[in-house]
Amino acid sequence: MTLLDWLKVDRPINPFEALENLRSMPSINLFRPFDSNKLAVANKIALESVQTPTDICCSRLTVPALFGSSVQKTSQGGYVAANMPDTPALILVSTGREVGCWVKASEALQEQGIATRVVSMPCQEVFVRQSQDNQASVLPGNFLPCVSKWRQFVDGMPF
Numbered sequence: 001m002t003l004l005d006w007l008k009v010d011r012p013i014n015p016f017e018a019l020e021n022l023r024s025m026p027s028i029n030l031f032r033p034f035d036s037n038k039l040a041v042a043n044k045i046a047l048e049s050v051q052t053p054t055d056i057c058c059s060r061l062t063v064p065a066l067f068g069s070s071v072q073k074t075s076q077g078g079y080v081a082a083n084m085p086d087t088p089a090l091i092l093v094s095t096g097r098e099v100g101c102w103v104k105a106s107e108a109l110q111e112q113g114i115a116t117r118v119v120s121m122p123c124q125e126v127f128v129r130q131s132q133d134n135q136a137s138v139l140p141g142n143f144l145p146c147v148s149k150w151r152q153f154v155d156g157m158p159f
Helices: 003-008 015-023 036-048 098-111 124-128 132-138 148-156
Strands: 029-031 054-056 079-083 090-094 116-120
Touching: 015 029, 029 036, 029 124, 036 054, 079 098, 079 132, 090 098, 098 116, 124 132
Parallel strands: 029 054, 090 116
Antiparallel strands: 079 116
16 A cells, blocks of 8 residues: 555545655655656656655646756756845745746746745755755745745755
8 A cells, every 4th residue: 555545545635745744754855846857857866866765746737847947956956946136035935836836926026026036946855965055055044934844944954
């Protein structure tokens, strides 16, 4: 019986709840790729990670490629997908197909004068293994997450 089979036993499955259950498992890489670059990195890491299982959760919907996305950026686990030159007043962190929605939202916020940064984080576990300098360049540490799954990145340092 798989985790998803177990979740379906007594109630309909909530995809976000399933992702949180997967994230709570120790020593697992959970990827939510947005485009082909992220999917390529997820597959590469899955094949190279002989000691760590990798779960790749793809969208069933067709999503456009994200401008500025690259294999190199994605291989860091998280990167700045959209940014204003000013210090951001707001940082939007997302995975999967929601990244495109946050990029559009950031454009609307920037038109209103709100400096916004969008961070695409296809794999938190890979991001945590990066250097502190790299993590701080993506998440400068001056933000409070509004969704619990990002709580570990408060102050730009994983707990």
